[in-house]
Amino acid sequence: xxxxxxxxxxxxxxxxxVHPASKPKGQYAALNGLPDWGGVWxxxxxxxxxxxxxxxxxxxxxxxxLKMKAEADANHGEFPREGRSYCAPPGxxxxxxxxxxxxxxxxxxGRVTVLMEAWTQWRRIYxxxxxxxxxxxxxxxxxxxxxWEGDTLVxxxxxxxxxxxxxxxxxxxxxEKITERIHLSxxxxxxxxxxxxxxxxxxxxxxxxxxxxxxxxxxxxLLEFACAENDRNPVGAAGVAGFKE
Amino acid sequence: xxxxxxxxxxxxxxxxxxxALAHHSFAMFDRQKEVTLKxxxxxFQWTNPHSFIEIEVADDKGVTTAYSVEMNSPNNLTRxxxxxxxxxxxxxxxxxxxxLRDGSKGGLFVSVMLPDGKVLGDPxxxxxxxxxxxx
Numbered sequence: 001x002x003x004x005x006x007x008x009x010x011x012x013x014x015x016x017x018v019h020p021a022s023k024p025k026g027q028y029a030a031l032n033g034l035p036d037w038g039g040v041w042x043x044x045x046x047x048x049x050x051x052x053x054x055x056x057x058x059x060x061x062x063x064x065x066l067k068m069k070a071e072a073d074a075n076h077g078e079f080p081r082e083g084r085s086y087c088a089p090p091g092x093x094x095x096x097x098x099x100x101x102x103x104x105x106x107x108x109x110g111r112v113t114v115l116m117e118a119w120t121q122w123r124r125i126y127x128x129x130x131x132x133x134x135x136x137x138x139x140x141x142x143x144x145x146x147x148w149e150g151d152t153l154v155x156x157x158x159x160x161x162x163x164x165x166x167x168x169x170x171x172x173x174x175x176e177k178i179t180e181r182i183h184l185s186x187x188x189x190x191x192x193x194x195x196x197x198x199x200x201x202x203x204x205x206x207x208x209x210x211x212x213x214x215x216x217x218x219x220x221x222l223l224e225f226a227c228a229e230n231d232r233n234p235v236g237a238a239g240v241a242g243f244k245e
Numbered sequence: 246x247x248x249x250x251x252x253x254x255x256x257x258x259x260x261x262x263x264x265a266l267a268h269h270s271f272a273m274f275d276r277q278k279e280v281t282l283k284x285x286x287x288x289f290q291w292t293n294p295h296s297f298i299e300i301e302v303a304d305d306k307g308v309t310t311a312y313s314v315e316m317n318s319p320n321n322l323t324r325x326x327x328x329x330x331x332x333x334x335x336x337x338x339x340x341x342x343x344x345l346r347d348g349s350k351g352g353l354f355v356s357v358m359l360p361d362g363k364v365l366g367d368p369x370x371x372x373x374x375x376x377x378x379x380x
Contacts, residue, residue, distance in 0.1 A: 076346070078272030086269040087294060100321055117320060223320035230292035232315070233269045241269040245313050245351055 020128040021110025031107050035151040035184055039218035041192050042102040052097075052210035057170045061203040068169035071238075079168050080239030087227035089119040091140035091164025092157060093178055093196050097212050104222055112146060112153060117222045125155050132158055140164050142178070152183040166198055166208065173202035190216040268294045268318075274343040274353040281372060282312055286336040291329040293318050298332060298354065300340060313351040314342050327365060336360055339372040 020027070046052075057065045072079045090098065101118035110128030125146040132143050136159035146155040157178040166172050177199045185191035192214045199207045232244040284302035296316040301309045316322065319329070332338070337360050342352030356366030364371050 076272035078270035081269070220324070223323055225293055225318055225320050227268070227294040229294070230290060230297075231294060232297065232313075233295070241273055243273055243313075243315070243345060243349065243351055245311075245349055 019110065019126070019130050021108075021126055021130075024109035027109035031109065034107050034148070036189075037105045037107075037184070037192065039216045040102045040104050040220040040222060041214035041216055042220075043097065043099045044191070044213045044215045045099075046213065052212075053208070055166050055170055055198065055208040056205040057166075057203055058205045059202075061171060061173075064171065065169045072169070075240060078240060081235045081241070082165075082171075082239065083163050083235075085231070085235060086233055086241065087119075087231055088163055089121055089140045091160060092123075092142065093198055093210075094165055094167070095141075096180070096194055096196055097210065101225065102217070102220065102222065103214070115222055117225055119227060120225050125153070127153075138162070138174070152181050155180040155182065166200070166203065171203065172198075172200050175202050176200040185213070192216065271353060273345055273347070274315075275346050276343050276353070278344055279341050279355060279370070280344045280352060282314075282340045282342065283373075284309075284312075284338065284340070286332050286334055286338060287311065288334055289329075289332040291319055296322060296327075298340065298357070300338070310350060312342075314340060314354050315351065316354040325365075331365060332357070332359070341366075341370055341372045 056062075068079050068082075089095070095116060095118065098118055101116070103117065104115040106113040106115065110126065112125040112127060114123040114125065116122060121141070123141050123144060125144040127146050127148065130145060132145060136143050138159050138161040140161050140163060142157040142160040142164070144155050144157040146153050148154070155178075157180070158176070160172065160176055160178075162171060164172070166176075179197045179199070181195040183193055185193055194212045194214070195209070196212065197207050197209045198204065234242045234244065236242045282300055282302050284300045286298060287301050288297075288299040290297040290299065295318060298314040298316065300312050300314060302312060303309045317325070319327075339358040341355040341357070343355060344352040354366060356364055356368075356370045356372050358364050358372045
């Protein structure tokens, strides 16, 4: 009987591992105290101000970046694709700075869900006090836990797959930790800001910090993007995008 | 039949008309050149990750050449005013594209003039209009 239950549950989840986010009833009233992030948000191009700095890779990560950069310079700026398909999602922090494809935030008890139109994916940010699991399998968007400091959502993400690049040509180690401080602009309540810090003592000379701003569109809805439908741009032999006529 | 893209046109294309940089690099297309195609739509592929216009262009002797023109994804095209029915097979159109660098018969969509004269795509680049002439 016990063995059958364990199989049904995936074999690794004990009853006392159920967190508050999985038992939401009675917790919805508290959500009214959270800030208004309603609508759909799309990245804004920065006008004026200080542009975000570039991450500074070091050691083998720097050598790799310079090699990729040299290939890009020799081919009209195209960095070789390091994955097997252009339909693979970029992960974070890349998606945080992704243009054109909007996101939407859902508040439910114990978690914030980020719906991402690009690749029709989601991020889960648990705010129910749990910690990162000890035996984390790396994924494109990692494992995110967060908490509210006033009206700012502070998020910490670990467990990112190698395919989740810090920036084009810049990979990361398994020591990578991404911290985000997400809040409405103090001067513009239809602008959301995400202050991102990437810590990776093995891959970066110093923590990399960037701020991204998003514009609110209350009238928009998220639409579907299903990459595999008709992919006519395969990864070529040298990691260069192809074109199927 | 090409010209240097004006800075304004290029900037507008990057914001409004260009396919999603999220998916793959567009280095395969020569963004400094524009080619005008006057032809007949064979198929409008309203698909992810990119939509495509398959168009046939006839020369003076009636010999046709098929071109594939890559576009944005349907979600972004929808927000730019497109529908899956915006183009259909048989439509006579004038289309502007940034050609493939390797000379293959295809390119990156810039704008198109529909049979009724309506223009979709980069509003600063009207196909067949004064702005599209070699300069």
